[in-house]
Every structure is written in structure tokens, then in C-alpha cells.
Amino acid sequence: MTLQTDIDNAAAQLKGKSPQEVLAWALGNYEKISLASSFGAEDVALIDMIAKIKPDAHVFSLDTGRLNGETYEVIAKVQQKYPQLQLRIMFPQAEAVEQMVSTKGINLFYDSVENRKQCCYVRKVEPLGLATQGLDAWITGLRRDQTANRLTMETVELDGDRQIAKINPLIDWSNEQVWEYIHQNDVPYNALHDQNFPSIGCAPCTRAIQAGEDLRAGRWWWEMSNQECGLHVTSDGRLVRAKG
Numbered sequence: 340m341t342l343q344t345d346i347d348n349a350a351a352q353l354k355g356k357s358p359q360e361v362l363a364w365a366l367g368n369y370e371k372i373s374l375a376s377s378f379g380a381e382d383v384a385l386i387d388m389i390a391k392i393k394p395d396a397h398v399f400s401l402d403t404g405r406l407n408g409e410t411y412e413v414i415a416k417v418q419q420k421y422p423q424l425q426l427r428i429m430f431p432q433a434e435a436v437e438q439m440v441s442t443k444g445i446n447l448f449y450d451s452v453e454n455r456k457q458c459c460y461v462r463k464v465e466p467l468g469l470a471t472q473g474l475d476a477w478i479t480g481l482r483r484d485q486t487a488n489r490l491t492m493e494t495v496e497l498d499g500d501r502q503i504a505k506i507n508p509l510i511d512w513s514n515e516q517v518w519e520y521i522h523q524n525d526v527p528y529n530a531l532h533d534q535n536f537p538s539i540g541c542a543p544c545t546r547a548i549q550a551g552e553d554l555r556a557g558r559w560w561w562e563m564s565n566q567e568c569g570l571h572v573t574s575d576g577r578l579v580r581a582k583g
């Protein structure tokens with residue numbers, strides 16, 4: 340049986356299941372599995388769910404070197420509340436960052452899409468590649484209604500570039516369901532969410548949104564058309580998804 344067939348079968352079996360049921364299945368089914376966390380609302384909800392199923396589960400996070408102070412504060416709170424969690428913080432290669440900022444400037448991302456993609460590649464995509472090396476599956480906090488690009492995503496998908504499973508337990512959840520879970524379970528969350536930051540990335544590339552704006556409108560707002568950072572995009576530019 341191919342990996343794709345396995346994943347298709349799992350996706351059919353998990354259709355309509357709760358995030359906790361999806362996580363229990365994934366944590367029981369895959370030995371080498373880790374949550375990718377940027378410590379946004381979805382990720383902290385998932386951390387709480389995961390810690391209740393497997394307190395010493397693996398979580399990795401990408402420290403780009405340009406995160407907000409509030410993000411480090413929530414990381415510390417999570418480490419305190421879930422001490423058994425095996426949290427791995429990934430950093431970009433120092434030489435690559437040095438070379439990039441010394442030739443193109445510290446805030447190169449504002450100058451062109453090409454520069455922004457280069458910065459995301461050095462600070463996020465490359466470390467993500469290292470973090471997912473050797474894994475059988477990774478878990479994400481993606482939700483279908485976050486961007487139009489995510490509409491076709493499934494609970495379990497094949498990550499074609501890495502040839503591993505990608506698990507999206509919250510794919511069918513709304514923003515309201517995530518927040519209800521956070522408040523009901525007293526989960527630590529990033530204080531920027533209370534200042535109209537629904538989506539939090541690097542400090543210079545994230546802003547608060549206005550009422551009525553898309554939830555991802557605060558990311559790379561100067562480009563207007565691109566709210567994906569490359570972490571969930573295949574090497575040929577498509578979103579990672581099960582089929583097609």
C-alpha cells in the first residue's frame with residue numbers, strides 16, 4: 340500500500356472526528372511526530388490538547404530572530420504549564436542570516452517580494468526542513484477558513500515534498516471554536532491577540548487588523564496578495580494538500 344493510499348484511508352476514517360480524536364489517532368499511529376508551533380491561538384489550543392493525551396509529546400518552533408516579545412512570553416508560559424513537553428526551538432543558520440542582512444539590509448523584506456521570500460526561506464523554510472527531517476508526520480494548526488488557499492486542505496494529507504503525513508486537526512474549526520477552547524481550558528495565549536492580531540508572525544511583517552478585514556490581512560500587508568509564508572507551500576508553489 341502506498342503512503343498516499345494510507346493517508347487517503349486515514350482521511351476517510353477521520354472525517355467528522357474531533358481534533359482530540361484526530362490527535363489521539365495521530366499520536367498513536369506515528370512514532371516520529373511533532374507539532375509545528377508558532378504559539379498562535381490555534382497552536383496553543385493544540386498544545387493543550389496534545390499535553391492531555393501525551394504529556395511528553397514533541398513540539399518544534401521556528402525562532403526567526405524577528406519575533407515579538409509577546410511571543411517569547413507565551414513560549415515561557417507554555418514551558419511552565421506543560422513541563423514534560425519536548426519543545427525544540429529551531430534557529431536559522433547564522434551565516435546565512437549574516438550574509439543576507441549584510442548584503443541586502445536588515446529589513447530587506449520591504450524592498451521586494453523576492454527579498455521577502457529570501458528572508459522567509461532563510462529564517463523559516465530552511466529551519467522547517469531541518470525540523471521535519473526524520474519525522475513520519477507533522478501536526479499543524481491550519482484552519483480551512485483562514486485563507487482561500489486553505490479551502491481544499493484535509494485533516495490528513497500527504498506532504499508531497501517531504502513524503503510524510505501532515506495532520507491538520509483544527510482544519511474544520513472556526514476562530515470562535517479555538518477561542519472557546521482556550522478560555523474554557525485556561526490555555527496561555529499570545530497577548531497580541533488581545534490587540535487585534537489574529538495571526539502572529541515576525542514583528543516587522545505582522546500588524547493588527549481593522550474590523551471587517553481578512554484574518555490574515557495583517558501578514559505581509561504591503562504585498563496585498565500573499566498571506567502564505569512558504570511553510571505550507573510545495574517546492575513548485577502549490578499549497579500542501581492531499582490530492583492535486
Ligand code: SF4
Pocket residue numbers: 403405448455456458459460462463540541543544568
Ligand atoms: S515573516 Fe518577515 S522577518 Fe519573518 S522570515 Fe518572513 S520576511 Fe523575514
